[in-house]
Amino acid sequence: MAPLIKEACETLVRTCRNNIKSGDDGQxxxxxxxxxxxxxxxxxxxxxxxxxxQSNPDDLFVTYAKKMFDITLVSPVLLLxxxxxxKRLTTTHWTKSPLDTVLETVLx
Numbered sequence: 001m002a003p004l005i006k007e008a009c010e011t012l013v014r015t016c017r018n019n020i021k022s023g024d025d026g027q028x029x030x031x032x033x034x035x036x037x038x039x040x041x042x043x044x045x046x047x048x049x050x051x052x053x054q055s056n057p058d059d060l061f062v063t064y065a066k067k068m069f070d071i072t073l074v075s076p077v078l079l080l081x082x083x084x085x086x087k088r089l090t091t092t093h094w095t096k097s098p099l100d101t102v103l104e105t106v107l108x
Contacts, residue, residue, distance in 0.1 A: 001045050004041070004044040004045050005041055005045065007044075008037055008040040008041045008044065008054075009037075011037075011040065011052065011054050011055065012033060012034075012036075012037045012054060015033060015036070015054045015055060016028060016033060019033070032057065033054065035053075036053040036054035036055075036057060036062075037054060039051060039053040039062060039065065040052065040053055040054055043061065049061065
């Protein structure tokens, strides 16, 4: 596990340096970079998938993972309304494609 985390750290440092050189007066969006680092570490250590979301933030796995964890004001309200009937949550309000894609990628 340590070599996978080390590889993600090296990618983070390399990506930071590249963004500093080509960015706006050395400014870098750290939230995006550390979000990619976190995604790389979790996907490689927990699921055994090499995503490289730091260099490619538009990767399909990253896109669907963001959609799956996207929380809006409506989501908690729908959850409370449909709590006694969990089957309605999966059939009426939320799309299955982000979750299905992530699960298919992880389980295959």
